[in-house]
Each structure stands twice: as structure tokens, then as C-alpha cells.
Amino acid sequence: MSHLFYQSRLARPELDRAEGIYMWDTSGKRYLDGSSGAMVSNIGHSNPAVLAAMRAQMEKSTFGYRLHFQTEASEALAAKTAELSPPGLSKVFFVSGGSEAVESTIKLARQYALAKGEAQRFKVISRMPSYHGATLGALAVTGYAPMSAPFDPMLMRMPKIPAPRAYLDGLDIDDVATGHHYADMLEQKIRDEGPETVLAFIVEPVGGASTGALVPPAGYMSRIREICDRYGVLLIHDEVMSGGGRTGKFWGAEHWQVVPDIICISKGFGGGYVPLGAMIAREDIVEAVLDMGGFVHGHTYAGNPLACAAGLAVLDEVERQGMIGNADRMGARLKSRLEALMQRFPFIGDVRGKGLLLAFELVSDRDSMAPLPKDLNAHARLVDLAYDRGLIIYSRRTRGGLEGDHFLVCPPMIVGEDGIDEIIEGLGAALEDFAGEAGLETGRAA
Numbered sequence: 132m133s134h135l136f137y138q139s140r141l142a143r144p145e146l147d148r149a150e151g152i153y154m155w156d157t158s159g160k161r162y163l164d165g166s167s168g169a170m171v172s173n174i175g176h177s178n179p180a181v182l183a184a185m186r187a188q189m190e191k192s193t194f195g196y197r198l199h200f201q202t203e204a205s206e207a208l209a210a211k212t213a214e215l216s217p218p219g220l221s222k223v224f225f226v227s228g229g230s231e232a233v234e235s236t237i238k239l240a241r242q243y244a245l246a247k248g249e250a251q252r253f254k255v256i257s258r259m260p261s262y263h264g265a266t267l268g269a270l271a272v273t274g275y276a277p278m279s280a281p282f283d284p285m286l287m288r289m290p291k292i293p294a295p296r297a298y299l300d301g302l303d304i305d306d307v308a309t310g311h312h313y314a315d316m317l318e319q320k321i322r323d324e325g326p327e328t329v330l331a332f333i334v335e336p337v338g339g340a341s342t343g344a345l346v347p348p349a350g351y352m353s354r355i356r357e358i359c360d361r362y363g364v365l366l367i368h369d370e371v372m373s374g375g376g377r378t379g380k381f382w383g384a385e386h387w388q389v390v391p392d393i394i395c396i397s398k399g400f401g402g403g404y405v406p407l408g409a410m411i412a413r414e415d416i417v418e419a420v421l422d423m424g425g426f427v428h429g430h431t432y433a434g435n436p437l438a439c440a441a442g443l444a445v446l447d448e449v450e451r452q453g454m455i456g457n458a459d460r461m462g463a464r465l466k467s468r469l470e471a472l473m474q475r476f477p478f479i480g481d482v483r484g485k486g487l488l489l490a491f492e493l494v495s496d497r498d499s500m501a502p503l504p505k506d507l508n509a510h511a512r513l514v515d516l517a518y519d520r521g522l523i524i525y526s527r528r529t530r531g532g533l534e535g536d537h538f539l540v541c542p543p544m545i546v547g548e549d550g551i552d553e554i555i556e557g558l559g560a561a562l563e564d565f566a567g568e569a570g571l572e573t574g575r576a577a
Contacts, residue, residue: 149176152543165542165554166525170372173399174448175543184444193437205434208443217390222417224410225434229371230264232395232408236367238428240331246419252330259291262341275341277532292316297348298481310350318358331365336383337485339372340527343537344484352387366391375399379459379486402445405438454544462486468555476562478571492537505534507569516564522557
């Protein structure tokens with residue numbers, strides 16, 4: 132009997148070792164990590180260069196409290212992060228994970244408003260659905276009822292606008308008018324709330340778990356930037372999942388050449404080797420807050436030298452191995468293969484994403500995009516069937532968290548053609564198993 136507990140009683144085998152895109156349990160069974168854990172292990176498992184950098188740092192120090200010492204590792208990683216960031220974003224604040232990163236952006240934005248004498252600004256607009264983290268502050272801007280509902284009495288609920296799910300609304304994702312249609316909902320919400328009260332808008336450039344790799348329509352991201360500028364609202368990009376190269380660019384927003392005011396990143400930033408994340412902000416924002424008396428926020432492990440040494444080595448490996456280019460090439464190959472599965476399985480209603488941040492969604496009818504009956508529990512069952520076949524994928528429920536089933540297929544950025552073939556083979560077999568159990572029709576083989 133285990134003394135550990137997590138979200139449920141789900142039992143999984145004990146992990147023995149991991150290398151590259153594969154993991155083995157203690158019985159010797161091999162699994163292809165088709166979701167990079169929770170879209171974390173971007174550079175693959177047990178990278179020798181990262182392990183060597185961690186050992187070298189461990190020989191020097193494993194902890195140095197930020198109020199007592201600067202460290203070479205944290206300064207080097209901050210400089211590298213600033214170098215990789217959009218123009219004007221040069222100040223870096225380290226944290227241990229995505230929820231902490233999001234929380235940090237909200238608190239920095241609020242303190243910047245205070246520094247400017249705009250104390251009435253406190254509302255952070257986000258989207259429905261969305262996921263920005265599990266802390267109470269991050270949950271307040273999250274649009275995913277199953278995760279936030281138990282804590283509603285404890286939250287200050289923040290305003291929401293619909294996510295630009297053009298595929299559900301029958302709109303053309305490549306039409307700029309579609310992007311403007313959804314972006315203009317932000318302007319209307321700002322007006323409804325009172326522009327003088329709105330602090331920021333937080334958005335994932337490419338959607339994560341709640342929307343399943345949702346790609347915004349043409350014109351959306353640039354229009355959002357224009358609207359934020361018009362009303363003095365800070366634009367926060369949540370790149371916890373999309374940042375670090377997974378989409379085929381280091382930052383997901385680079386696909387639309389849009390620069391935010393503040394960015395948060397985690398997951399692939401530390402690559403699964405250490406808990407690590409960061410907030411990157413405009414220098415003038417940070418300086419204004421520091422001039423007012425300091426940033427009232429912090430975490431014990433911020434800038435931990437061991438974590439920063441690992442993070443720097445992860446970024447070095449991303450560059451040395453050309454992983455961003457590989458994510459772009461292999462992502463195109465994987466997306467094409469997933470689209471081919473739609474011919475074989477009529478209940479796949481949509482395939483979407485950028486690079487190796489990809490997802491597909493199951494439906495009962497492609498014309499109406501009606502979800503599968505929720506009692507089929509497809510989001511959990513297909514994951515289990517794939518897992519039994521040695522393929523790990525990641526799922527969530529798309530429609531308010533209560534129905535609709537999407538699956539993220541996001542292997543490490545080192546994946547090659549053979550790995551893509553293996554993913555599709557395992558996924559196809561799992562879909563066949565699911566179709567048989569659920570009584571769903573299948574078509575010709577892909």
C-alpha cells in the first residue's frame with residue numbers, strides 16, 4: 132500500500148528508467164512518451180549533457196538563497212533567457228513551475244498599476260475554456276469548471292471571453308475576419324467591465340490542456356495586441372507549454388510576430404530535469420515596481436543554482452541539436468499522419484496545433500461537431516488503451532470540462548521519423564480498440 136496520493140486512485144507501474152523518447156517500468160515494459168509527460172520533457176529523457184551540467188553544479192552548490200547570494204548559474208540562465216525573448220523583454224524572475232509563473236505575472240502587473248497610480252485596475256481577463264494553473268490566483272483566471280468549482284467561494288472570479296474555437300463555430304480559421312470576430316470580444320468585455328478597472332489579458336498563443344493545442348485564427352493575435360494598447364491593458368502570454376521551441380519557434384507567439392508585455396514559461400524550460408519556470412517582463416515595468424519599494428512576491432527556490440544550471444543546459448541542447456527545426460519538420464509529419472487517421476476513424480473531428488504541440492478531438496458527428504456521449508468516457512479510456520500498448524498520450528475534456536474529448540500528442544523534440552511511425556501505429560491500434568468497445572464505425576486503413 133502506498134502512502135502517496137495524487138488526484139485519484141489511478142494506479143500505474145513503477146518507473147525504472149527513461150532514455151530519449153522511451154521509458155521503462157520495472158517489469159521491463161517499454162513506453163513511448165508520446166506526450167513528453169505533461170508536455171514537459173521537450174529534449175527527451177536522460178540527456179547526458181544536462182546530467183553532466185547538473186553534476187558539475189552539485190559539486191559547487193545546490194542551494195543559495197536569493198537574498199544572500201547571486202549565483203553564476205542563475206545569472207547565466209537569466210541572460211540566456213533574455214537573449215531568447217522578444218525585444219524589450221529583458222528582466223527575468225525565476226520560479227519552480229507554471230502556476231508560480233502565472234501567479235508572478237498577475238502580481239507584477241498589479242504592482243505596476245499601483246506604481247503608475249492606477250489602483251483601480253485589478254481585473255485580469257482570460258478565456259473560456261483556459262487553464263493557467265492550480266494555485267488560487269491562477270485558478271481565478273482559469274476557465275475550466277471542474278478544477279475551479281470546488282474553490283469558487285475562495286476565489287475572486289475574473290472576467291472571461293470565449294476562446295477562438297473556430298472549428299466548433301463553423302468559421303474559417305484562415306480568414307482574418309474570423310480572428311477579428313473573436314478578438315473584438317475582448318474589446319467589448321473591457322468596455323463592459325470599465326476600461327479603468329482592467330489590468331491585463333492573459334492568453335496562451337497556442338492552446339494547452341484545456342483547448343487542446345488550439346491555434347488562433349488569422350488576425351487574432353495582432354488584433355488582441357492592438358486592443359490592449361488602445362485601453363492601456365497589459366498583454367500577458369502564458370507560454371508555460373508553448374514556449375521553449377515545441378511549436379517550431381522558441382515562443383509560440385513568434386508565429387504571429389506579436390510581442391507581449393509579460394511572458395511566463397515553464398514545463399519544457401526545465402525539460403523535466405528540475406522544477407523550473409520563469410517570468411520575463413519589460414524592463415520599464417520591473418523598474419517602476421522596484422522604484423516603488425520592491426516586488427512584493429517570492430518563492431524559496433527562486434533562482435536555485437542547480438535548477439538554473441540544468442535549465443541552461445536544456446537551452447544549450449535545444450540549440451546544439453537543432454531541436455526547434457526538428458519540432459517544425461517532425462510536427463508537420465506527425466500532423467499529416469494524424470489527419471490521415473481521420474479517413475480511417477470518422478469520429479476524429481479535428482486535428483490541430485503547431486510543431487510538436489498537436490491534438491485531435493473526437494466527435495459523434497463531424498458536420499455538427501457534437502461530442503461523443505460523455506458516458507463513453509473517451510478521454511480516459513483511449514489514454515488507457517494506448518498506455519496498454521506502450522504509448523503515452525494526454526487528454527482533457529474540451530467542452531466545459533464535462534464532455535468533449537481531446538488528446539494531446541506531443542513527443543519530445545528529438546523524435547524522428549521512426550518514432551512518428553511508432554506513435555501512429557500505436558494510436559491507430561488504440562483507436563481501433565476504442566471503436567470496437569464503443570460501437571463506433573471505422574473506415575479504410577490510413
